[in-house]
Amino acid sequence: MDYLLTEEQQMIKDLCRQIAEEKIKPVAAEYDETAEFAWDIMKILAESDICGIYIPEEYGGMGGGVFELAIATEQLSWGCGGISLGFAATGLGAFPLLLYGNEGQKAEYLPDIAAGRKLASFALTEAEAGSDAGSIKTSAKKDGDHYIINGTKQWITNAGEAEIYTVIAMTNKSKGARGASAFIVEKDTPGLSFGKKENKMGIRSSATREVIFTDCRVPAKNLLGREGLGFIIAMKTFDNSRPGVAAQALGIAQRALDEAVQYTHERRQFGQAISSFQGVQFMLADMGTQLEAARALIYSAARMIDSGARNVAKVSAMCKMYASDVAMKVTTDAVQLLGGYGYMKEYPVEKLMRDAKITQIYEGTNQIQRSVIASSLIKESLGKK
Amino acid sequence: MKILVLIKQVPETTDVKIDPETNTLKREGVKSIINPFDMYAIEEAVRIKERSGGGQVIAVSMGPPQAMEALREAISMGCDEAVLLSDKKFAGSDTWATSYTLSQAIRKLGDYSVVLCGKQASDGDTAQVGPGVSTHLDIPQVTYIKKIEQINAESARVERMTEEGYEIIETALPAVMTVVKEINEPRLPSLKGKMRAKKAEIPVWTAEDLLCDEEKIGLDGSPTRVIKVFTPPPRQGGRVLAGEPEAVSKELADLLKDVVISS
8 A cells, every 4th residue: 555655754664674674584583582682783773874763853863753663663573573672662762852851851862862872761660550550659759959769660671771761750649640750860870770681472682671760869950841740741652652562563463464475375285375275365365454454543643643633642542552453363363374384483473473462561551542542532522512 | 085986787686587689688577786796895985984084985887877776775875976877889898898988987087096896796797897997097906805904095905815815915006996795794775875865966977978989888899799698508427437547547548639639
């Protein structure tokens, strides 16, 4: 389908596809096995100017937005959904800055992110605060011109690898969600440390660790927006970042479909290619159609967000939920179509199925997405009356 | 330092069909790419520029108008400028006429320190154009370079690959250098490079622009005459001579005499 990309967007897509095919695909299985962070690929992304595509030109980026981030993430994830996350999760860590950073904060941190010199990371989730993000316990206490942060963040993507962390902490516990604030914390700040790298089912090369704050003194100038805005910053960040997760799911699913089409064309049983059997064809047809529908939804949502539209939470949640559910289904079907080979690590599709699963869980479980969508629908309906 | 890179656009596949009528390569339906060996030359040129903290890299190609795409790709990888040599009069050039034409362009560009090329093209496989250019320009040539150890505006020290190992050669500049794939790993294009490439104005120089001697260009200027291009038949099994050494050696000598005399 023709999504009417601009020349620049087409270049981003083509270049990311080239990187995925030539540089990521050949090393994806090994990184999945060793679970090491793919710094060599991050270096290639930096040298190719990919890291700055969604950052304004005045900070050294290419001036694109959520849509550019999505098309890049989709193509890179076709190569490996784990490796691409180093890039995509930096976007998640950068959005609070892009959306709420003041001029000084932007000028200090965005150029390094745009040039790929530094990765970013977003730290919200805690052991007892997942879907219920309002119940975080990490605290930030004002002390002169500093805040002292204490607490432990869990399952933080890019933790330990990134240099720049945007952290949500409570500045006023008595206010609940309205008492949360967002801070920029640099990696080398005393009192900041990391837990061990988690051993995950999928996206194994991406780094997931605890981020531990022990009397971590952060300059007050690193507060994003103002005190109490933390929860709103987190929600607006997710509105902007969810199409990226959707695009990651889409790239993984597209790869699964490509592998399945090729395999069923080559695999012969009963004297003919198995792709000549209607049962197989119907599966391929459903996979391809659902995937294209997901793509159309993601691109529309991303363009709507970039247009500056208000109330984008619904479409953002819709595309994340739909694309990740499609990815889980398509990758599962791809394993089925490859049969016994699909279940073996010698073939790429079992990894795709493992990688796809997380997209239904993180940046808001798909159950939370449905809650967001439903409450938007209800609010819209009430607004009309 | 001005560095020139000579590149050729070639068919992507190594499995090229030959037109039995014209004895030329069939290019229809085959994607064109930059000759893979030239990618190493482009990368090395850009690296020399980056290391020396300044200078200019100009990619030069001779070919039909579609070779412009190869030059744009060279710019996307970091070349500053590019020039296309294209003229119907260049058609049918062999390696002699091609290297003459390229050398005319190099003279016109002037004031260069190094001319870099891939060791050979993946379609013709002659490895003659680089050395030919150096001869036409009457400057030194160093072929099969696997490492440039040191380079400045006046001289360079390089490692030249041989079958047994490598030689260290020091040469005055300007010189022509051809490179092997061991020299580096070509980078991918960058986004900013691709945008620059899209907008770049690439001049097209004709035989007239290059002040070419018309007797030295194109098919008429090419001393090579291709009589037939064919895939040689697979080698037939040999004969084994058995018996006493003396008798066998005499038999072999007779056989060899027959072969030499009859051919």
